Amino acid sequence: xxxxxxxxxxxxxxxxxxxxxxxxLFPIVYNVYVSLTNRSLFHFRHFQFIGLANYATxxxxxxxxxxxVLFKSFLFVGICIPLFLLFGMLxxxxxxxxxxxxxxxxxxxxxxxxxxxxxxxxxxxxxxxNEQFGTLNQLVRVVFGPKAxxxxxxxxxxxxxxxxxxxxxxxxxxxxxxxxGALQSIPLELLEAAAIDGAxxxxxxxxxxLPLLRPAILPAAVLSAILTxxxxxxxxxxxxGGPFTSALKPGATEFVMIYAFRQAFQLFxxxxxxxxxxxxxxxxxxxxxxxxxxxxxxxxxxx
Amino acid sequence: MFDxxxxxxxxxxxxxxxxxxxxxxxxxTTGTTQPSASINRTGTITIWHGWEGSYLDTKKAIFDAxxxxxxxxxxQLVHKPTLDTAVxxxxxxxxxxxxxxxxxxxxxKMAKLEIIKPLDDQVSxxxxxxxxxxxxxxxxxxxxxxxxLPETVEAISLIYNKKLIQQSDIPKTTTDLLTFxxxxxxxxxxxxxxxxxxFNDAYFQAPWVYGFGGFYVKADGTVGLKEQGTKDAVKYIDxxxxxxxxKPDYGTADQLFKDGKAAMIINGPWSVSDYGKxxxxxxxxxxxxxxxxxxxxxxxxxxKTMMVSANAKNVxxxxxxxxxxxxxxxxxxxxxxxxxxxxxxxxxxxxxxxxIPQVAAFGAxxxxxxxLPNTPYMTALWDPxxxxxxxxxxxxxxxxxxxxxxxxxxxxxxxxxx
Numbered sequence: 001x002x003x004x005x006x007x008x009x010x011x012x013x014x015x016x017x018x019x020x021x022x023x024x025l026f027p028i029v030y031n032v033y034v035s036l037t038n039r040s041l042f043h044f045r046h047f048q049f050i051g052l053a054n055y056a057t058x059x060x061x062x063x064x065x066x067x068x069v070l071f072k073s074f075l076f077v078g079i080c081i082p083l084f085l086l087f088g089m090l091x092x093x094x095x096x097x098x099x100x101x102x103x104x105x106x107x108x109x110x111x112x113x114x115x116x117x118x119x120x121x122x123x124x125x126x127x128x129x130n131e132q133f134g135t136l137n138q139l140v141r142v143v144f145g146p147k148a149x150x151x152x153x154x155x156x157x158x159x160x161x162x163x164x165x166x167x168x169x170x171x172x173x174x175x176x177x178x179x180x181g182a183l184q185s186i187p188l189e190l191l192e193a194a195a196i197d198g199a200x201x202x203x204x205x206x207x208x209x210l211p212l213l214r215p216a217i218l219p220a221a222v223l224s225a226i227l228t229x230x231x232x233x234x235x236x237x238x239x240x241g242g243p244f245t246s247a248l249k250p251g252a253t254e255f256v257m258i259y260a261f262r263q264a265f266q267l268f269x270x271x272x273x274x275x276x277x278x279x280x281x282x283x284x285x286x287x288x289x290x291x292x293x294x295x296x297x298x299x300x301x302x303x
Numbered sequence: 304m305f306d307x308x309x310x311x312x313x314x315x316x317x318x319x320x321x322x323x324x325x326x327x328x329x330x331x332t333t334g335t336t337q338p339s340a341s342i343n344r345t346g347t348i349t350i351w352h353g354w355e356g357s358y359l360d361t362k363k364a365i366f367d368a369x370x371x372x373x374x375x376x377x378x379q380l381v382h383k384p385t386l387d388t389a390v391x392x393x394x395x396x397x398x399x400x401x402x403x404x405x406x407x408x409x410x411x412k413m414a415k416l417e418i419i420k421p422l423d424d425q426v427s428x429x430x431x432x433x434x435x436x437x438x439x440x441x442x443x444x445x446x447x448x449x450x451x452l453p454e455t456v457e458a459i460s461l462i463y464n465k466k467l468i469q470q471s472d473i474p475k476t477t478t479d480l481l482t483f484x485x486x487x488x489x490x491x492x493x494x495x496x497x498x499x500x501x502f503n504d505a506y507f508q509a510p511w512v513y514g515f516g517g518f519y520v521k522a523d524g525t526v527g528l529k530e531q532g533t534k535d536a537v538k539y540i541d542x543x544x545x546x547x548x549x550k551p552d553y554g555t556a557d558q559l560f561k562d563g564k565a566a567m568i569i570n571g572p573w574s575v576s577d578y579g580k581x582x583x584x585x586x587x588x589x590x591x592x593x594x595x596x597x598x599x600x601x602x603x604x605x606x607k608t609m610m611v612s613a614n615a616k617n618v619x620x621x622x623x624x625x626x627x628x629x630x631x632x633x634x635x636x637x638x639x640x641x642x643x644x645x646x647x648x649x650x651x652x653x654x655x656x657x658x659i660p661q662v663a664a665f666g667a668x669x670x671x672x673x674x675l676p677n678t679p680y681m682t683a684l685w686d687p688x689x690x691x692x693x694x695x696x697x698x699x700x701x702x703x704x705x706x707x708x709x710x711x712x713x714x715x716x717x718x719x720x721x
Contacts, residue, residue: 041682133555151549
């Protein structure tokens with residue numbers, strides 16, 4: 001067997017290493033550096049090192065923003081992911097069902113929401129939710145009379161729900177695709193055997209299909225949870241983080257990235273928001289590590 | 304064409320902005336300029352702007368004429384939907400345009416960010432004051448330095464549908480306006496006597512806030528949201544709640560007026576050509592007088608401003624192009640084509656311009672207005688004012704409480720800018 005010298009291996013790796021360093025590593029290191037400075041509107045191109053002051057502001061009890069925003073984001077993820085799973089599963093099962101005709105057509109049309117650029121989808125939903133002219137309230141008026149209408153985007157709770165709806169719409173196809181792939185790998189013999197043993201459709205799903213889908217569900221759910229946690233487009237374009245109930249509180253849909261965006265690019269608090277980003281990174285890193293370990297445990301248990 | 308101030312808060316799609324910021328920061332070289340007596344009229348000048356539609360056509364024609372006059376010069380117009388994030392990322396990295404076209408509320412901010420450079424060695428104060436109107440001169444001056452050249456000015460005013468309301472019936476005071484809105488809705492169910500973007504927009508509420516004797520922020524950073532005048536204005540705005548659509552944002556108000564479902568709207572010069580196209584026979588008049596103070600409602604007078612990037616290589620050429628762009632003939636052309644209000648004194652005095660009804664009407668409103676603050680502290684105000692207005696409008700907080708909270712938030716923001 002030919003031994004390849006380490007230098008050659010390194011040379012082959014070099015382009016990728018340089019790329020990762022420039023595109024991924026450098027911004028992270030630079031962000032950590034900025035988080036230790038007073039970079040702001042008045043100190044933008046000439047800023048000073050100020051130690052951990054930004055982190056102190058972030059965690060100080062006076063700044064309730066941080067924890068409110070964090071809680072809202074976790075709540076959002078906690079509601080969205082089960083919905084993604086539910087709609088992804090239902091559509092996948094429907095498309096995969098032996099009686100379903102035009103499978104290719106359904107596969108393609110159900111994946112459209114995922115393929116359309118998210119900001120376009122966001123604007124479409126923003127129009128649907130418009131209280132005066134929006135499609136949804138026009139339908140409401142047809143049924144309940146001309147004075148009716150739901151506060152889709154002006155009531156804090158409704159607005160939160162509206163963002164959940166829009167986000168579910170654009171995210172469930174990912175799960176449908178994942179489940180469809182996994183469903184097709186389940187041997188039909190297993191289901192037939194279960195049927196012969198007297199299991200009804202519900203039991204076949206619960207006892208045979210679902211356990212076999214689990215290896216596909218968990219990584220997809222973790223990945224999706226991280227993406228949902230960092231949602232920006234959907235929320236910002238539809239509500240700008242609002243509705244707002246006071247100038248002193250974050251908005252009803254002001255999730256972490258929307259908060260960061262508002263603080264960084266509307267108030268120019270670069271140092272502060274860099275510190276915020278570092279803490280978010282640490283948090284997501286911890287959650288990811290935990291869930292990977294959890295996934296591995298589940299898989300080992302399954303074996 | 305949308306109003307620039309609104310656009311600042313609306314059109315932000317920059318998911319990658321954070322990444323590009325970080326990447327941009329590693330570029331690092333700043334262009335240096337050599338002071339030169341004569342102008343070297345060769346090379347390319349890039350302008351980043353937010354112009355659209357017929358506005359863009361007119362301005363393009365003006366720049367084309369310059370290029371025809373000096374064949375060595377190429378002027379590149381680049382439309383940037385998110386101009387603020389784009390220049391904030393590009394210029395510190397040694398990239399970006401030579402000229403940035405926006406509104407004067409950016410002047411202080413961009414100067415503090417060191418994204419634009421002062422032009423005092425190219426433009427004299429005498430030239431400025433003898434060429435342009437007073438609000439325009441104030442708009443481009445920050446910290447006693449000249450940071451750009453003015454283009455045209457704009458302010459929001461009262462626009463009415465001639466089919467729905469006679470000119471003689473237009474309310475002259477704030478009390479009459481509210482009464483009119485109520486009686487109109489009683490006689491025209493499902494329609495509106497007046498609409499405007501009352502939901503949460505600081506720019507659109509400025510006429511009331513300043514007319515009632517309040518203010519947002521002063522050049523030294525003093526916040527005026529808890530002033531009695533500001534609170535009175537917010538209470539007045541909220542008294543329209545019963546006669547307004549559920550969420551009166553810009554798009555809703557605009558559409559209702561276009562559909563002929565609102566007799567009057569408060570909007571700016573950029574909107575009227577669309578109203579004409581929508582078939583509305585419109586007239587323009589000044590906003591009413593505040594009943595309790597006797598002062599006219601005072602909208603922000605925004606001055607469209609051309610700023611020169613800190614990286615501009617050929618500053619004398621950039622300034623020469625701007626002087627050409629804002630000269631008498633070209634501002635007359637802009638007034639004739641798009642009903643824009645000139646900032647050039649000679650263009651303002653031109654009989655052709657004076658004869659344009661829209662320019663005369665908006666010009667009268669500009670005379671009652673207050674300059675759109677170009678202090679960087681205004682940056683700290685947009686967000687709390689908008690949230691406070693929304694909290695008061697939706698009834699989540701009383702007007703007093705909402706403005707007290709907004710004052711606290713704004714003071715915190717002002718302190719953090721420094």
